[in-house]
Amino acid sequence: MEERTTPSEPEVRMDRRMFVKLGAASVVAGSAMAASLPARAAEKVTAGPVKQRALPIEVDNAVYKRFHQENTAFCQALSGRFPQGIDALRALGKVSDDPGQRQLDKALTTAGWYVDKLIANGASTAGPATIAYSRDNEVSENRYAFESPETASMHIKKAARFLGADLVGIAPYDERWTYASFFDPALGKSVPPDLPFTPKSVIVLAFEMDYEAFTTAPSGISGGAVGQGYSQMAITGASLRKFITQLGYNTFATGNDVALSVPYGVAAGLGEAARNGILVTSEYGPRVRLGKVFTELDLAVDAPVTFGVRHFCENCMRCADACPGDAISREVKPSFAVHNECNNKGVEKWAIDAKKCLITWGKTKTDCSTCITSCPYNKPGFWHHRLVDKLNKVAPESLHAVMREMDKLFGYGNSFDQEAVFTFWKS
Ligand code: SF4
Ligand code: SF4
Numbered sequence: 290m291e292e293r294t295t296p297s298e299p300e301v302r303m304d305r306r307m308f309v310k311l312g313a314a315s316v317v318a319g320s321a322m323a324a325s326l327p328a329r330a331a332e333k334v335t336a337g338p339v340k341q342r343a344l345p346i347e348v349d350n351a352v353y354k355r356f357h358q359e360n361t362a363f364c365q366a367l368s369g370r371f372p373q374g375i376d377a378l379r380a381l382g383k384v385s386d387d388p389g390q391r392q393l394d395k396a397l398t399t400a401g402w403y404v405d406k407l408i409a410n411g412a413s414t415a416g417p418a419t420i421a422y423s424r425d426n427e428v429s430e431n432r433y434a435f436e437s438p439e440t441a442s443m444h445i446k447k448a449a450r451f452l453g454a455d456l457v458g459i460a461p462y463d464e465r466w467t468y469a470s471f472f473d474p475a476l477g478k479s480v481p482p483d484l485p486f487t488p489k490s491v492i493v494l495a496f497e498m499d500y501e502a503f504t505t506a507p508s509g510i511s512g513g514a515v516g517q518g519y520s521q522m523a524i525t526g527a528s529l530r531k532f533i534t535q536l537g538y539n540t541f542a543t544g545n546d547v548a549l550s551v552p553y554g555v556a557a558g559l560g561e562a563a564r565n566g567i568l569v570t571s572e573y574g575p576r577v578r579l580g581k582v583f584t585e586l587d588l589a590v591d592a593p594v595t596f597g598v599r600h601f602c603e604n605c606m607r608c609a610d611a612c613p614g615d616a617i618s619r620e621v622k623p624s625f626a627v628h629n630e631c632n633n634k635g636v637e638k639w640a641i642d643a644k645k646c647l648i649t650w651g652k653t654k655t656d657c658s659t660c661i662t663s664c665p666y667n668k669p670g671f672w673h674h675r676l677v678d679k680l681n682k683v684a685p686e687s688l689h690a691v692m693r694e695m696d697k698l699f700g701y702g703n704s705f706d707q708e709a710v711f712t713f714w715k716s
Contacts, residue, residue, distance in 0.1 A: 377651025458557025
């Protein structure tokens with residue numbers, strides 16, 4: 290299997306002056322490129338994500354088996370199968386005088402997670418949290434009749450955004466992504482994957498995490514942004530479940546529990562599965578958390594999209610370079626290779642070594658998140674960033690490496706930056 294380090298290193302070693310020149314040249318070249326693109330490609334540049342007919346992830350159904358939740362690194366840590374993992378989780382609470390690790394910073398972590406812990410404890414790591422997200426079983430006896438599945442989807446999406454979701458997509462229920470067994474942390478063992486009903490549709494919710502907080506990663510501040518993402522997920526997931534059950538349809542809401550989130554994010558047209566193992570959205574890059582709401586309501590579904598992320602990943606590897614745990618694949622192309630039982634076989638992807646990742650959390654005493662901060666798709670929503678993202682998908686591969694370096698030159702994606710901690714608290 291082909292392996293390589295940072296792509297095109299010789300051509301990207303240049304001084305700042307040369308780089309600015311190249312930057313100006315590439316902007317001009319980019320404009321010229323856009324102007325000279327064939328009509329179909331030029332249309333893609335302006336049209337944003339391109340809809341796909343099928344899931345743009347290859348699954349080998351002869352090999353693929355549903356994933357047992359107990360095999361996640363978190364559940365292995367909680368069950369005692371992965372002692373280094375539980376040591377790492379314990380280290381997250383430690384405080385020191387280092388910027389990003391102070392009581393001030395770690396208090397923000399605790400505050401960010403507070404609502405999640407109150408109403409959905411466990412949904413971020415284990416589960417099943419169906420009960421936590423669904424504290425009552427009331428379903429209205431009067432079933433509201435939508436005009437059509439399309440109308441139902443439109444109203445459900447409106448309600449989801451009103452209740453706090455930043456992005457909403459809808460996918461058909463796909464049993465392949467439901468865990469083969471659930472891990473119950475209270476019992477310390479797996480339980481059967483019983484769902485209260487067979488869902489028809491899955492509403493996938495994405496929650497943006499604070500950009501500025503992520504400039505401090507890894508720190509207690511970025512940890513607070515992660516926790517805040519989960520807390521908002523709990524509020525919105527629980528509220529959306531209530532809305533749909535008030536319309537007479539069985540529904541349950543989940544966090545990371547019950548089923549894999551990234552395939553559903555892809556299926557619901559919210560983004561692409563990237564090298565860092567995270568869903569990269571066109572709006573916020575990988576700086577999102579995903580929740581899922583399962584319902585028996587028949588909804589019109591969204592199409593998966595591509596906007597060039599996986600192609601860009603082949604020539605980027607910035608997350609792999611930045612990862613302090615060497616947990617991110619350096620294979621150029623996604624493959625069926627896995628590291629250990631934390632990865633399920635039969636899906637073409639860049640597999641993350643989740644055990645190495647969790648051990649690194651222990652070393653940094655945070656939930657790290659460097660792979661989110663370092664990604665060139667992680668940007669505030671300025672128009673010029675979105676234009677560059679759109680150019681990415683039609684840019685020649687040689688330009689991807691240059692774009693990656695320009696991103697660094699302009700100061701984006703730094704991690705372990707103590708100044709960013711002080712800037713965060715002063716702004
Ligand atoms: S969270 Fe940190 S250790 Fe884990 S994969 Fe991302 S960068 Fe690597
Ligand atoms: S940092 Fe680069 S390689 Fe990693 S997910 Fe983002 S675009 Fe892909």
